[in-house]
Amino acid sequence: MRILVVEDDVGIAEGLRTNLQQRGYVVDVCDGVASAWSALRAEPFDAVLLDLGLADGEGSELLQRLRTSPSTAALAAGTPALPDPATPVLIVTARDQVSQRIAGLDQGADDYLAKPFDVDELDARLRALLRRAAGRASPTIRYGDIEVDPAARTVVQDGQPVEMSPREFSVLLVLLQARGRVLSRQQIEERLYSWQSAIESNAVEVHIHHLRRKLGSGCIQTMRGVGYFMPQEPV
């Protein structure tokens, strides 16, 4: 899961990056409205953690621009375009008055968290946001005999735990959440690596190979020349 942290305080931004990375997220950090808008237009993010008071403006401006961006029409026309106005946004701010929370939610935020906060709570809220964005109510994802728990980052097949690396888990999660839809190698990489990460040329293929070996060759399908996908219904 790739998260964009928009925060101008270096301590908080780095703290969020470290903690979320420890929990398996891919994290990119922007310190202002302008840089965050550029990032959202350049890369797909699964969620945005947004501070309100930023060095070059209000986080709410970014939220409004995101929510009113015309990408929905472009997507309907079949053109992949960014930013995605449906990207879940969690406001993380020191402003904790009820009126400010209401204003933030009314402007299109999906959730609101006042500083200081517990990292576990932030993680839980992020998972809930991602779950809602994927249209799921259950905290776990079932796919045939495979059960994936994003919170615990565990995979169980036929009742047996399956060991896998954080990166393999992330690839599996990305494909599961996009099931029925083909994802190119680049799209998968975008969700796996932040700007700071070095991407190995065949990393995605290696992870797919390992996943097939652990979960069975039929669970992830290849569309030659296009990418990989997990069928809507398990084979």
Next chain:
Amino acid sequence: MAASGSAAPPATGPARHSLTRHLLLWSLGALALVWGSFVFMGYRTGVHEADELTDGHLASVAALLTHLSGSEAVGNSAASRRSVAPWLKSHDYQQSISVVQWDAAGRVLVHSGSAPLPAFDAAEGFADLHLGPEAMAWRSFSQWDAPKTRKVMVLLESRERDELARDIAGQMIEPGLWLLPVVALALGLALRRGLRPLYALSADVAALDPASTQRLASRHAWSEFESVVASINTLLERQQEALVRERRLANEVAHELRTPLSSIALQAAALGGGLAPQAQAQAVARIGQDALRAGHVLNQLLALARASRAQLHETKAPVDLAATARAVCADYAQAAWQRGGEIDLVAPDALVLAGHAVLLDLALRNLVENALKHTPQGTRISVQIGQADTGAAWLQVCDDGARLQAAAGHTGVARPVDSLHLGHEIVLRVAQMHGAAFGAVAAPAPFTTCYRLDFPHPAAVAAG
């Protein structure tokens, strides 16, 4: 628009007197006093008129009888009783008159009526007599005939005269006895109706919420209320401004405290999750920095509390602003140098004003700290002090941070939108305590940002 209606405000504390009742009691009291005066005067007039009436009556009868021919003397006990005339209608003014006639020797010639026989003497005119064994009061009039051979005395019992006086007075009082309650009722209604604008104003004031932006409605257009409504609205505005200021300050304090605390919590959580040695050292260092940041905010809050509580008149003393500025600049020279910038001071050798030395030092430190904190590396900061033509002192802290940012290609707002205005709030409060004005002013070249304190004229400080 304030709420209207005549709902009474909730009772708080001991029961208060009602203005309506107060006014009604005073009005009725005044009315009763005036009416009482009328009644008293009426009674006096009644008595006086009854006196004149009966005295005139007595004199008329006596004059009539003196012209009648005399008669033979009768015995002292041979009084002729008044003949009963049942056909004569009995009314309030029917009086029984007694008559006594004497000859010059004092022998009784006529004695009619119920009056006991008075003693004979030669005196003429009106007299009050007490006759009979019960010494009943009688009013009499005596008159001799022209040749002084016969004296006629006409008597009327004083009780009858008093009854007549009371009757006359009663006739005057009577309308008041039923009119007074009616007048009181009408007066009460009129007072209530007349005081309705006051009730409305009272209800509107009671319904005011100082936290909202409402004002007293313009419907209270009575000239007597103008100053009251204007004063209340002015107070409301001040209260609301103070609330907004306090709310903003609370937000800023919350932000300033929560940011380092959040960072500390995140670094601590990251440390708990296991970090590489270098990242671990960085996290620990950041925790230390953030703890110092939080401590600094606490110090600012304490300073703000001190500034809010201090009373200038208690501590007003001559302060050399130039010396204070020199000390502050010296303290921050190292910090500016570390950022690749510099601090300079433009000030006269001495500039003394009456004020609070500690608070002025605090204000100046905050201005310099803000300039250091919210500008890019290499920023030049200038502390400038001077005196206007009027003799009023001023102090400003300028920097060229925005020019450096522009040169570096940064656009947008240079200073954090939601950041440390706590320092400025402290400066503002110190300024208010000194009667000074504080705010951003146009920066003199080559500076781009300037915050200035304009102190009042020394005479105003001395007076205030």
